[in-house]
Amino acid sequence: MSNSSLGRGLGSLIPDKKFIKTQTVDASKAEKNSIGKALEVDINKISANPKQPRTHFNEQRINDLAMSIKEHGVIQPLIVARKGDNYELIAGERRLRASKEAGLSKVPVIIREVNEQTKLELALIENIQREDLNPVELAVAYKQLIDEFSLSQEAIAKQVGKSRSSVTNILRMLILPDEIKESLEQSKITEGHAKYLLGLNNEKQMMVYRKIVNNKLTVQDTDKVIKQMGGTKKARVKINYRDKDKEFALREFFGAKINITRKGRGGQIIIDFFSDDELEEIIDKIR
Secondary structure, eight states, rough: HHHHHHHTOGTSSSSGGGGGOOOEEGGGGGGGGGGGGGEEEGGGGEEOOOOOOOOOOHHHHHHHHHHHHHHHHHHHHOOOEEEETEEEEEEOOOHHHHHHTTTTTTTEEEEEEOHEEEEEEEHHHHHHHHOOHHHHHHHHHHHHHHEEEHHOOHHHHHHHHHOOHHHHHHHGGGGGGGHHHHHHTTTSSSSSHHHHHHHSSSHHHHHHHHHHHTTOOOOOHHHHHHTTOOOHHHSSSOOHHHHHHHHHHHHHHTTSSEEEEETTTHHHHHEEEEEHHHHHHHHHOOO
């Protein structure tokens, strides 16, 4: 499967509904020429996608979808890959769960031959298109693409239709303390809150976090509280625009996040990397 087909999203995997004709088959009797066609298969022969990035499912939404499926059926086929005589889900976890809750014995599927990387990418794209992933789940999925498949942030951004900076900012969520990440996963705080917390040192970070949770502060309230405390680390630093120009030039050259920090007449150039391959690329460019 080409990168361009992933860039177009799940639509590139699903035939136009006008041309879908479902046929009922057993997994053991499915023929090779069924690839790409919509088939009805035993729901119990479909296992979950082990690469599914989403770990939290809204039960009420699953219930609502189950009610819709009872009335109208499964409108959009699930995307699956063959696994012996059975199938492994690629995309459509919510539809699979809701179909089971609705009591269906068979569901429409489209079979695709994909590798492990593509399974993760497609599950990720599906959730992004529906805006179902929380920021921590999204960050974990991006990190998995980096660690397991050596994708750069730039490549991930292209695959999921996001900007490079958006991918970088989401990955930063992983450096938050576990307690804060858990609250972000459970929607006790928002991504906007988290971005403010990332700009604080550890002690102030937890202090402001507890104020947000205990006092149900909005993002705007959080901004005021942080300003009263002296602002974020970034806000307290006087911006050196000549250094910012140099950071931009270095970022363009290395394809990585760069920070220049001043100490007296000297300073540091800090280059961020998120995988061994990315580090090797940076070293090669330095050489």
